[in-house]
Amino acid sequence: MIVLEFKLKGKAEQYRIIDDMIRTAQFVRNKTLRYWIDNQGIKLVDLYKQCAIMAKEFEWAGKLNSTARQAMAQRAIFAIQRFFANCKAKKPGKKGYPQFKKHTRSVEYKTSGWELSTDKRCLTFRDGFAAGKFKLIGSRDLHFYAPQEIKRIRIVRRADGYYAQFCINVERKEEPVSTGKIIGIDVGLNHFYTDSDGETVPNPRYLRKSEKALKRLQKRVSRKKKGSKSRKKAINKLGRKHLKVSRQRKDFAIKTALCVVKSNDFVA
Template sequence: MIVLEFKLKGKAEQYRVIDEMIRTAQFVRNKTLRYWIDNSRVKLIDLYKQCAIMAKEFEWAGKLNSMARQASAERAIFAIQRFFANCKAKTPGKKGYPKFKKNTRSVEYKTSGWLLSADKRCLTFKDGFAAGKFKLVGTRDLHFYAPDEIKRIRVVRRADGYYAQLCINVERKEELIPTGKAIGIDVGLNHFYTDSDGETVANPRHLRKSEKALKRLQKRVSRKKKGSGNRKKAINKLGRKHLKVSRQRKDFAIKTALCAVKSSDFVAYEDLQVPNMVKNHKLAKSISDAAWSQFGQWLEYFGNVYGKTVIAVPPQYTSQDCSSCGNTVKKTLSTRTHICNCGATLDRDYNAARNILVKGLKQAGINLNLNTVGHTEINAWGQTDLYSLMAASTSKSTD
């Protein structure tokens, strides 16, 4: 499944209709959740039936396409299922009890209620709201995909306009170009990441760089009269700035993850529990700005697309253990240099990256020690050597 995004270009009246569609989708989702709360031991199929009941009870709800109502109900159903799954798995902390939404910004259509033009440059909504025809602004060519491959269309409202996300049921696979290289990645705040080759990637700190402008825009919002048109304009400008920062962060994560995956056949990275780490209020803003979770998600995605092995390893003791002798060298977070009695002296993150690589290889069934093999020999692996090791480990696991 791939998602292609286009900006919707239409008239102001059409955008107001989309806002009504989004509000209706929010109503259906909240009404479904209310029915589940009020009725004990209700079956999920009964929640789907509520969509048709709502359409008869509320005339304006019936304007929304039937499959769009089902998609809105599914949002509540997924939240309920996730809650029960967390309870069953005894997930520590809050279990995520489903909550009512009040600021929904999207509505989803399935395979009906919309129509693409013959040149596939325009999108028309055909349900009771009759939002009309919108021009699709984007660089992707939809002629490569058949109409029946488009399984969902999600309309999203953002600070800078309205967007259509087309969910296309195709498998993305890129040509595999072996490099014969394996790396371990240690993410951090001083550098965005340090790999087992000693290479570092600078931390862009997008939020920190835009913080002064964001504070200025926030002051403008607070000085405007509530409910006034000027306040709405100021809020929109603030939202656009936040949107730009989030897009910068996402773009950096995508490009960095793609570069790491394309340059290596085996990538091991830290499986950090970011929600727990941001509880440290002194580092929460910097950790959130670094977007480690997003980077890990894109590593996994590109690993699947390019047929590379990407493994998340537990981060315990990767910074404390010596990558040369294996002894534990206790150090605080402020200690940035690893110094061991065996004579090894290297950067803390570099040491952790080497440990992450060894952990990842062991997790994949490849027993390798940087002590005996040597760091330079890992980089000098030929294509055949690396693939023979990975193939041998796969055959042992299947036997």
């Protein structure tokens, strides 16, 4: 699958509804995990049944689309399977026993509960929460893919807004053009990488350059009163700075890797 990400543009009331959707998804995930702890040995189908029971027991949980509830049950079962896999492999230290989530930032939909506009520039949620229509902002184009190829939509909350990730089931075929060159690369700390020809690419050290700003923003958070609006604003500014550093590091790594691959036929 490939993942295309777009920023969601909507009203403040719509963003609050998305927060309610994420909190409900977190509740479903924790509730299914609690059910597994009390009844160990159950399968994913049993967790799906528990999601249906939960929707009838809690009215606000029933507002969330059924496929979104099933997706959260899958998250719980994946955590359980990972724990047993680590135990079977005799991994040293902690095996990753499934934990209850406190700060979930995303909710997933499968093939229902949402609808794309005809021009594929707007996304509308059709479940009980009725978040409404959002404009999709991004440089990628969904016109190349049929609606049935979109298998999942993940709504992610970040410090600078809300994003929609489209998981598309397609095969990517790229025909490489041979240059007849072979190069070896060693990734390190002093340099971003050193190749077999002796050339090096310096490490940009974005995190090191931003340490003073991050430290200053962290102090502002610690000085604010817990639960106050000013503390929430300070946390948001700190999160935006961390997000900027993360994107800088990712963009540098991807662009540098693409330059290496394009200039050489084979990278070892």
